[in-house]
Amino acid sequence: MSTSDAPAPPPAGLWGAFTATLKRDVTLALRRRGDVLNPLVFYALVITLFPIGISPDPERLALIAPGLLWVAALLAALLSLDTLFRGDFEDGTLEQLLLAPQPLTALVMAKVSVHWLLTGLPLSLMAPLLGAMLALPPGSYMVLALSLALGSASLSLIGAIGAALTVGLARGGALLSLLILPLYIPVLIFGTGAVQAAAMGGAGAYLAILGALLALALMLAPLAIAVSLRISING
Amino acid sequence: MWAFIHKFGSPKWFYAISARLEPWCWALAALALGVGTLWGLAVAPADYQQGESFRIIYVHVPAALLAQSIFVAMALSGLVFMVWKIKVADMAATVMAPFGAMMTFAALFSGAVWGIPTWGTWWEWDARLTSMLILLFLYLGVIALRGAFARRDSGARAASLLALVGVINIPIIKYSVEWWYTLHQSATFTLTSRPAMPASMWLPLLIMLVGFYSFFTALTLARTRSEIVKREGDKRWVRALVDKEL
Numbered sequence: 504m505s506t507s508d509a510p511a512p513p514p515a516g517l518w519g520a521f522t523a524t525l526k527r528d529v530t531l532a533l534r535r536r537g538d539v540l541n542p543l544v545f546y547a548l549v550i551t552l553f554p555i556g557i558s559p560d561p562e563r564l565a566l567i568a569p570g571l572l573w574v575a576a577l578l579a580a581l582l583s584l585d586t587l588f589r590g591d592f593e594d595g596t597l598e599q600l601l602l603a604p605q606p607l608t609a610l611v612m613a614k615v616s617v618h619w620l621l622t623g624l625p626l627s628l629m630a631p632l633l634g635a636m637l638a639l640p641p642g643s644y645m646v647l648a649l650s651l652a653l654g655s656a657s658l659s660l661i662g663a664i665g666a667a668l669t670v671g672l673a674r675g676g677a678l679l680s681l682l683i684l685p686l687y688i689p690v691l692i693f694g695t696g697a698v699q700a701a702a703m704g705g706a707g708a709y710l711a712i713l714g715a716l717l718a719l720a721l722m723l724a725p726l727a728i729a730v731s732l733r734i735s736i737n738g
Numbered sequence: 739m740w741a742f743i744h745k746f747g748s749p750k751w752f753y754a755i756s757a758r759l760e761p762w763c764w765a766l767a768a769l770a771l772g773v774g775t776l777w778g779l780a781v782a783p784a785d786y787q788q789g790e791s792f793r794i795i796y797v798h799v800p801a802a803l804l805a806q807s808i809f810v811a812m813a814l815s816g817l818v819f820m821v822w823k824i825k826v827a828d829m830a831a832t833v834m835a836p837f838g839a840m841m842t843f844a845a846l847f848s849g850a851v852w853g854i855p856t857w858g859t860w861w862e863w864d865a866r867l868t869s870m871l872i873l874l875f876l877y878l879g880v881i882a883l884r885g886a887f888a889r890r891d892s893g894a895r896a897a898s899l900l901a902l903v904g905v906i907n908i909p910i911i912k913y914s915v916e917w918w919y920t921l922h923q924s925a926t927f928t929l930t931s932r933p934a935m936p937a938s939m940w941l942p943l944l945i946m947l948v949g950f951y952s953f954f955t956a957l958t959l960a961r962t963r964s965e966i967v968k969r970e971g972d973k974r975w976v977r978a979l980v981d982k983e984l
Contacts, residue, residue, distance in 0.1 A: 664903055668896050672886050681882055682900060685875040686907050689914035696918075716910070727903055730820075734895045 520605040524613035531590075532621050538586065542579040542622050543629055549575040550633045561638035568637035569698035572647060573654075573691055576626045580655055581687075583622045584662040585679055587614065588670040588732070597670075601736055608725040611732070615663045615725075623655025643701035646710070650697040653713040654690045660717075660724035661686050667731035690716060747824035749966045750975050756959040763956035770949030777942035785939075794852040796943055800950035802845035805873060806908070808838035808954065812880070813905035816898025826962065828894045829969065831901065832884065833961035837954065839877035846870055865916040872911055876904045890969075 515523060532539055553571050554564060591597040600610050630651050631644040639647065665683040669675030693716065697709035778796035785792035815831035818824055849867060850860040861867070880897050887893030970976045 664899075668883060668900065669886070671892070675886075678879075678882055678886055681875070682879045685872045685879065685911070686903070688872060689907070689910045692914045692918045719910075723906065727899060730899055731896070734892055734899065737892070 515605070517605055517609055520603065521609050521613045524600075524610050525617060528614055528617035529620070532617065538583075539621050539625075542583045543625055545582055546575055546579040546626055546629060547633065549578065550637065554637070565638040565640060568634060568639045569643075569647070569695045571637060572630055572634055572639070573651070573695045573698070576630060576651055576655065577658060577687055577691060579626055580622050580658050581662065581680055581683065583618070584659075584666045584683070585669075585676050587618055587663055587666040592670045592735070597732065598736060601733065607729040607732065611663070611667075611728045612725050615659050615728070618663070619656050619659040623659055624652060627651035627655060639698075640702040642704065643698050643706075646701035646706045647698050650694045650706070650710060650713055653710065653717055654694040657690050657713070657717045657720045658687060660720040660728075661690075664724060664727045664731055667728045667735060669735075670732070671735035744822075744824070747818075747822070747826050749826055749829075749970050749973075752826045753963055753966050756963055760956055760959045760963075763952050763959060767949055767953035767956050770945050770952060772949075774942050774946035774949050778946060782939050782942050783936075788856055791852060791855040794848050796946045798845060798848040798852060799943060800947045801841050801848060802870065803947065804950050804954055805838055805841040805845050805870070807951075808834050808841060809873065809876070809901070809908065810905055812838060813898075813901040816901045820895060820898050820902075825969075826966070828898065829965040830958060830962045831898065832894070833965055834958055835877060835881050835884070835897075837957060839874060839881065841954075842870060842874040842877060846874065865912075865918060868918075869908075869912050869915045872915075873908070876908075880904065 550571065553567075557563065557567070588597060591600070601607060603610060627648045630647050634644055634647050662679075662683050665679045665686075668682065669679045672678065690713070693709050693712045697706040697713065700706040700709055774796065779793055782793070784790050812831045812834045815827040815834065818827040819831065846867070849870075853860050853862065880900050883900050884893045884897035887896060967976055967980070971980075
């Protein structure tokens, strides 16, 4: 080996690979801002449809607002899931991730984190505004945002399993919702429960359970996502 | 032990052994279902509150229990298939899924029929009804995912994984839905306490349960055997078998 050759950089550690994947995905997403904005616009639009379809009466709206806000946010997050791995699958990046020396679970965690940062978090920040439009009681805005932020992280993790299972299929979109929506139900129950309880002051227990669901999802979902990706790539 | 499992897991051995087990399962199923039906419908006393309509229990409870057991059995088969690559386990999981979905539907349907005379409504957003409905969707998801893959092996592994994810979620869904709302009466059978009805009522129910489970076992054996013949059609022993039959 000649002395002019620079020594090969040592392989990145776990943290290095994680942050590199994170940065890459954020950069890619920010270059296509439309895709980031779509779920937010969808959320606002769907919420607009309900007063038109049901009734503009603030009392009736306030009654169903927690459920509407949560279901619409859940659907908006679902909408963006199909593209989570599809771009990487089509251009071969996913195969490189599978071959990387770092564990796939860590790289997958980075991708899911970016999905949450760019859909779940903005959705939960936007929710109080839409809540105000649906005449949600003033005391529950904070809980609404918190419950959505916690819950949407679980939704991203669980949804990524479905996205990984269907990424190899040409028309996976409709199938994805069939696979994932039943698994979303516990998060939905405790999410809406938190917002409903907030009006009476006492959403702590619900938020704690949402946190517990997130802890469980954080532990198990990355493994399932990694296995699913291997199934989809080898198939 | 491992050698035995692998031997049992080979399609040829499974085919031979299940051929011997199958008639016994069918016989037990026929006997238990026959006795249980007659006893439950004709001999057991009518309920003092619900009258004759309570007899739906003899279909409803076994179907509901079986629907949940089949999902667990399917997920366990999937796990065995994913870990030890035993093909027979996947064949069994394949044939279990539609029957499990049917049992879930049967439980929902018999519950709806029962609900009209007792609750005055055929559908109520009650915890158990809702979680059974979700179970039906989980079954449909597993069946649809398996069918969506062009390669059978990928579909098999994807369906196994989804069944495992589902089985971890079923208790979470069950408890969260129970927290959410409940109207349904509590479980008929628990392992820890005596049933709240007289023996003349719960004995036929127990017999029906045995009948449903043996029917499921017999049907799974039979359908797994035909799945073996279908998938292993190019193996020499299957050819020989088919030639002999013809």
